[in-house]
Amino acid sequence: xxxxxxxxxxxxxxACRMQAEPAAxxxxxxxxxxxxxxxxQMQVVNEGEVLAITLQLTGDRPVSMLCSQIEKLHSVLTLTxxxxxxxxxxxx
Amino acid sequence: xxxxxxxxxxxxxxxIDTVFGYPGGCIMPLYDALAARDMAREAAGNIQHVLCxxxxxxxxxxxxxxxxxxxxGVCIATSGPGATNLITGVANAHRDSIPLLVITGQVPTTLIxxxxxxETDVLGMALGIVKHSYLVTSxxxxxxxxxxxxxxxxxxxxxxxxxxxxxDILLTELPAPGPTLTPPAAPKTSPDVSAALALLRQANKPxxxxxxxxxxASAEDAFRRFAAVSGLPNVVTLKGIGNPGLANPDYLxxxxxxxxxxxxxxxxxxxxxxxxxxxxxxxxxxxxxxxAPHARLIHLDxxxxxxxxxxxxxxxxxxxxxxxxxxxxxxxxxxxLRIEPWRQQCRNGFITxxxxxxxxxxxxxxxxxxxxVRELSRxxxxxxxxxxxxxxxxxxxxxxxxxxxxxxxxxxxxxGTMGFGLPxxxxxxxxxxxxxxxxxxxxGSFMMNAQELATIRRYKxxxxxxxxxxxxxxxxxxxxxxxxxxxxxxxxLDDNPDFxxxxxAFDIPALSIHxxxxxxxxxxxxxxxxxxxxxxxxxxxxxxxxxxxxxxASNIEMLDESYRTNNHPIKERIA
Ligand SMILES: Cc1ncc(C[n+]2csc(CCOP(=O)(O)OP(=O)(O)O)c2C)c(N)n1
Numbered sequence: 001x002x003x004x005x006x007x008x009x010x011x012x013x014x015a016c017r018m019q020a021e022p023a024a025x026x027x028x029x030x031x032x033x034x035x036x037x038x039x040x041q042m043q044v045v046n047e048g049e050v051l052a053i054t055l056q057l058t059g060d061r062p063v064s065m066l067c068s069q070i071e072k073l074h075s076v077l078t079l080t081x082x083x084x085x086x087x088x089x090x091x092x
Numbered sequence: 093x094x095x096x097x098x099x100x101x102x103x104x105x106x107x108i109d110t111v112f113g114y115p116g117g118c119i120m121p122l123y124d125a126l127a128a129r130d131m132a133r134e135a136a137g138n139i140q141h142v143l144c145x146x147x148x149x150x151x152x153x154x155x156x157x158x159x160x161x162x163x164x165g166v167c168i169a170t171s172g173p174g175a176t177n178l179i180t181g182v183a184n185a186h187r188d189s190i191p192l193l194v195i196t197g198q199v200p201t202t203l204i205x206x207x208x209x210x211e212t213d214v215l216g217m218a219l220g221i222v223k224h225s226y227l228v229t230s231x232x233x234x235x236x237x238x239x240x241x242x243x244x245x246x247x248x249x250x251x252x253x254x255x256x257x258x259x260d261i262l263l264t265e266l267p268a269p270g271p272t273l274t275p276p277a278a279p280k281t282s283p284d285v286s287a288a289l290a291l292l293r294q295a296n297k298p299x300x301x302x303x304x305x306x307x308x309a310s311a312e313d314a315f316r317r318f319a320a321v322s323g324l325p326n327v328v329t330l331k332g333i334g335n336p337g338l339a340n341p342d343y344l345x346x347x348x349x350x351x352x353x354x355x356x357x358x359x360x361x362x363x364x365x366x367x368x369x370x371x372x373x374x375x376x377x378x379x380x381x382x383x384a385p386h387a388r389l390i391h392l393d394x395x396x397x398x399x400x401x402x403x404x405x406x407x408x409x410x411x412x413x414x415x416x417x418x419x420x421x422x423x424x425x426x427x428x429l430r431i432e433p434w435r436q437q438c439r440n441g442f443i444t445x446x447x448x449x450x451x452x453x454x455x456x457x458x459x460x461x462x463x464x465v466r467e468l469s470r471x472x473x474x475x476x477x478x479x480x481x482x483x484x485x486x487x488x489x490x491x492x493x494x495x496x497x498x499x500x501x502x503x504x505x506x507x508g509t510m511g512f513g514l515p516x517x518x519x520x521x522x523x524x525x526x527x528x529x530x531x532x533x534x535x536g537s538f539m540m541n542a543q544e545l546a547t548i549r550r551y552k553x554x555x556x557x558x559x560x561x562x563x564x565x566x567x568x569x570x571x572x573x574x575x576x577x578x579x580x581x582x583x584x585l586d587d588n589p590d591f592x593x594x595x596x597a598f599d600i601p602a603l604s605i606h607x608x609x610x611x612x613x614x615x616x617x618x619x620x621x622x623x624x625x626x627x628x629x630x631x632x633x634x635x636x637x638x639x640x641x642x643x644x645a646s647n648i649e650m651l652d653e654s655y656r657t658n659n660h661p662i663k664e665r666i667a
Contacts, residue, residue, distance in 0.1 A: 021226075022215060022227050022229065023215050023216065023219060023225065023227070026216060026219055027219060030219050030220060034220065064400075065397075065400070065401055068396055068397035068401075069397050071397075072395075072397050073224075074223070074224040074244060075224075
């Protein structure tokens with residue numbers, strides 16, 4: 001599906017901390033695309049072992065569904081949604 | 093020892109005794125280590141390497157091994173084309189949550205990114221079809237990665253983990269692996285199930301819906317106890333077939349696009365739907381808006397991301413299924429549900445609207461897929477493993493073969509991969525050497541991995557093959573007939589090779605049948621023979637799978653044979 005902006009599209013801000021492994025950024029970008037969101041802004045700071053990523057996204061699907069898919073990525077350490085903490089990693 | 097030896101040693105210490113692979117340039121150090129180990133420890137035993145004849149065959153065989161055994165499957169290939177050939181098999185495992193360890197050689201570290209010979213971006217290419225993947229960038233990190241990969245592939249919701257290892261790293265010296273520490277088993281605790289129980293107790297028409305998650309969690313026993321204690325009428329998804337066993341009186345069969353009327357109607361009428369280890373896939377639910385319209389939903393799954401993904405649940409419990417089912421069972425044992433009228437209604441529904449096969453007993457009548465599958469089900473031993481391919485024959489098996497256990501039914505669910513069946517049967521036979529393993533395939537699917545007949549022959553596997561030959565891509569033909577105005581497009585296979593001669597070319601005996609009175613003897617011969625054998629079954633081109641729900645339509649709009657006669661007059665040739 002192509003993440004087009006519609007009237008019901010909403011902006012979301014996510015902060016994600018990931019293990020700095022070779023494909024980390026590709027993984028998170030791919031999940032965002034496949035699950036129907038568009039990246040409007042992205043900032044990445046390499047803190048050595050960890051990548052600190054902040055994202056501004058647009059999409060009309062429930063963002064909680066995106067969060068639970070991003071959290072499933074093995075190299076994601078924490079994920080925070082605009083001020084609120086997404087639920088901690090569950091079994092997966 | 094070098095890293096290649098280290099890998100094999102680690103696999104063996106983790107109890108892995110069989111791997112499926114195909115050699116080539118960048119993975120040669122691993123094959124050299126295999127050979128060296130073979131020479132060094134003839135007596136002590138080694139990992140058995142199974143050479144399939146295509147890397148897709150390796151991945152699918154490893155998948156079938158894992159499905160039949162419940163253990164991790166391992167496949168190995170070289171860089172470039174070896175890795176790209178694995179992709180379909182790995183995607184297949186990913187979509188069905190099968191634990192796989194995938195190992196590929198990569199071009200040497202210094203050549204990565206130079207468009208070197210047989211270089212492909214394996215890490216990038218495989219991102220969407222793995223649970224996780226690693227490009228190993230130094231030998232020192234390899235031991236930890238191996239441990240992590242093995243446990244990750246098998247924990248929580250299982251899946252494939254891919255290790256891409258540059259050739260120079262395979263050749264780097266490493267100490268021998270330390271003793272294998274069995275990780276402490278994840279605690280099996282149940283979440284609070286009181287709200288789920290309260291909802292079940294309020295219901296007049298509760299229904300149980302189970303999927304592949306039950307056997308992935310090895311929760312078959314807990315599931316059966318719960319099904320018996322609760323007495324819930326129950327339906328299964330394609331991957332849940334076998335969950336209830338053979339003796340469950342409340343079983344209504346598979347639901348969904350080719351589900352039974354009884355199952356789809358029960359879903360339509362129920363007031364509470366308890367979904368266990370299933371992800372509400374579109375082939376099972378049909379049009380989502382009209383799915384279970386009167387039901388409140390309780391959803392139990394190991395993967396929290398599946399809860400609420402497609403349908404909001406009234407009660408969503410991410411959980412370990414064994415413990416959770418046990419707590420539900422205990423509560424219901426103490427105080428059972430009172431749903432007799434509904435149970436009776438569903439049982440009656442299954443008697444009249446379960447799966448029925450039109451049987452033509454006239455000895456010279458042509459064989460129909462359904463009648464054949466019913467006879468197969470009757471004649472095979474209870475623990476036989478059936479590996480299907482994809483198409484009509486796959487659905488006939490799902491509808492008409494009675495499975496006592498989910499690990500006896502190997503079917504490519506999420507990806508629907510034609511060519512799955514033969515390599516999966518090979519993997520299953522390695523996992524279960526004493527059991528009868530039968531690949532039931534179609535003439536289209538068989539040709540997708542027919543090269544694996546050579547693997548059967550080489551390892552003297554007693555795998556049996558049944559080719560249901562309708563001289564066409566039957567499932568596509570059926571949909572063209574019903575939903576595309578009977579315009580056939582590129583489905584004709586009437587120039588198939590002589591399958592009997594083909595099998596014999598691989599030194600595998602084969603026989604062919606085409607009449608009803610040959611069915612018993614054909615299947616009898618197959619089962620009595622203790623080696624590989626092919627049974628070619630000519631069936632009518634026009635056989636369809638009924639019922640069928642039009643893709644995207646609601647599951648209550650099931651079409652059957654009458655739709656065919658009323659709406660799409662069959663071509664004269666067929667009449
Ligand atoms: C690799 C692959 N390519 C294409 C398809 C689409 N497809 C689904 S069923 C089918 C026909 C299968 O024909 P056959 O194996 O002869 O089985 P039948 O339906 O006739 O029983 C096709 C082409 C698929 N599922 N997998």
